[in-house]
Amino acid sequence: MVLECDMKIKRIVVITGNAGKMEEIKTLIGLEAIEFGYQSLDLPEIQSLDIREIGQFKTKMALTHSRLIESYDAVLTDDTALSSDALHGLPGPLIKWFLDRLGQDGLVELIKGKEDGASVSCLISLGIIKTQEIIQFEGAVTGKLVQAKGSYGFGWDPVFMPDGSVLTYGEMGADEKNKISHRALALQKLRDWLIS
Secondary structure, X not given: OOXXXXXXXXXXXXXXXXXXXXXXXXXXXXXXXXXXXXXXXXOOOOOOOOHHHHHHHHHHHHOOOHHHHHHXXXXXXXXXXXXXXXXXXXEEOOHHHHHHHHHHHHHHHHOOOOOOEEEEEEEEEEEEOOOOOEEEEEEEEEEEEOOOOOOOOOOOHHHEEEOOOOOOHHXXXXXXXXXXXXXXXXXXXXXXXXXX
């Protein structure tokens, strides 16, 4: 989707309750010309195995908040999924609920004896306030689920080991992870779009 030529995105509000995530996004995009803010909103989320559908709905809901429209040019939402081949793609975007009920160890226990590949993906959805358009950028990394190792990151980072690495995300410092992560890949696509 191409925006009008006169459209300039200078202020983006990241919808998150995590200031650290907003800083990570700001760092990964790396454009000084863009001002970032963040806002914690209790947005309704649909339950779906389609991460793009979830991101579309959540961003559409964020665009209805008038206080954001007054101060920013765009809203940004971030959705992640962890899909196990052994579980036929589950938990996918439902990973938050799987971790809530099972924890990292319980997630790995689900595939014990039938270990296979896994992938993680990040969907960045950018809602343009002026036009109400939503543009999506996705990054994905393949790897496998392993016993938890490391204490960096959050969520399932300690149990995901990307292909070509002997470290889990949880064992990597932020600089190392940000070179290869699914979020970094999605944000690079957004960065390219912003400067094109």
